[in-house]
Amino acid sequence: MVATQRAQQQRSVTTRARLVEAAFDCLLDGGYAATTVGAVQARAGVARGTLLHHFPTRSALMAGVVEDIIERRLEVLGDNPPADGPLAGSWDEVVDLVWRELRSPAYTAALELWVAARTDPDLRDALVPLQQRIFVAVHRSITILVGEDHPQAAMLVQFTIDLLTGSHLAGVLEPRVGTDRVVTAWKVALRTLADAWDAPA
Template sequence: MSTGRRTQQERSAATRAKVLEAAYESLLERGYGGTTVGEVQQRAGVARGTLLHHFPTRGALMGGVVEDIIERRLRVLTGPELEAATAAGSWDDVVDLVWDELQQPPFAAALELWVAARTDADLRQALLPLQERIYATVHRRVTVLAGDDHPRAPMLVQFTIDLLTGSHLAGILRPRAGTSAVVEAWKSAVRELAERDSG
């Protein structure tokens, strides 16, 4: 009969998850510069020694946060909604889903890390392989729409990601009029481009 008490390993995993959640929330609210070890410690409600046991340096903490954020984004990008869209073969649905993911908190947190990684070599090295996982996952899943043998599928997927990301970034400081029209126009364009060589 189980006593219901957690093992040391389970307690350690729970503490690590609490620290990463605190770091994620700090990135969203205070940005990369404000996400210090002290700030994360206070948010997580753990002793400094406990935090340093899991993440000895700020770099190690940020490396852990990178992995956590990538997993959060992958959950959005590989969820049941995308499964339904790819099963239905709708480019419109996929454009909507990619656009929606860019509005979610995990992308905002990832953006903080992207900007910081421009001048932080260690963070950049931690971010690059994990970022490639996102691009590879999106490409693999969305390419199902057109079929693996569709000659334009890889390019159309890349166009969709790049165009929507750029449109989103252009409106971060202030929402831009006409952005929704750009998204709708791309749906029409991508359908036409996909159909051009589908026969």
Template sequence: MASPRRTQQARSAATRERLLDAAYECLLDGGYAATTVGHVQQRAGVARGTLLHHFPTRSALMAAVVEDIIERRLEVLTVARTDDDAGPTSWDDLVDLIWHELQGPPFAAALELWVAARTDPDLRRALVPLQERIFTTVHRGVTRLAGHDHPRTPMLVQFTIDLLTGSHLAGILHPRTGTSAVVEAWKQALAVLAAERP
């Protein structure tokens, strides 16, 4: 028996996802400069008009990639969604989860776009509205995993994200000696800070 034909809406959603996957892969393989509309079109195997129907400009496509990273690709958010009813995650596990996320492909792709946006006004305009959304979404997801029983939790989450992000960026071109010691030292500091009540 023949499988039922997909609706136009389902076909359109599948094409959009294929385009986002292609753009994401282009970013990882060659960076922002190599992620042209033409390269994405070829990689996705669609006509140029099809790509432009979904994303009229390169900046719109790149903004959609960021939204896709938030929705589908950030492991820390996937864990946060599936563990809503679970107990709090230990601070050590949270540090490990964030550190792992920072070294993964989604962060690398997002970083490519944020750096490019500094000197690309169109891309900057497209990404600025998403900046607060991605920061807020990640912060909320990690805070949910940490639990809400400690008044310092939101600040400790922010400290953790900022410290680990800075440590990762400092060694992005070449691994720095001592970074793992910094991560372990922060775990110990967190244990002390989380045990205290203001």
């Protein structure tokens, strides 16, 4: 009996993961508008009743996808031990970390949801608390890279996120020439700001 229950639970977990994966792929391929219950059902290859058992509404399905996207983004943010060499633990790695996360498939899917959430209160309610986990993860990762002692670490991290996010979004519809140079230039500027603010008054 116990073995049967465990097998059923495992099947349930597997099916739920399959549905979330299908929804994630729908978001990447067709955007939020195309990520309907019917599209996810067809992509996952399950019966409609099976999908509705796990996610009774589209809002519930999207909430499940939000959680999955957050976990995917946390993987990118958390799996970044400082490299060996002269730049280990440097502000250059901060820029690389943020830039890598912005170009991940998980960020692309998140962007679809963030835009939709502007006019969807249920989706917005699901996103806001989970987004806080991303902010915490970013700052934890930065602390690992540069330490806890820099007096303006939070401000420099925010500068980096805002500037790189803007550069990334400006090239969403069509790649922009020169974006890589912007990233490289910000590394130089960030090191300069960090050194200036870290110097004794």
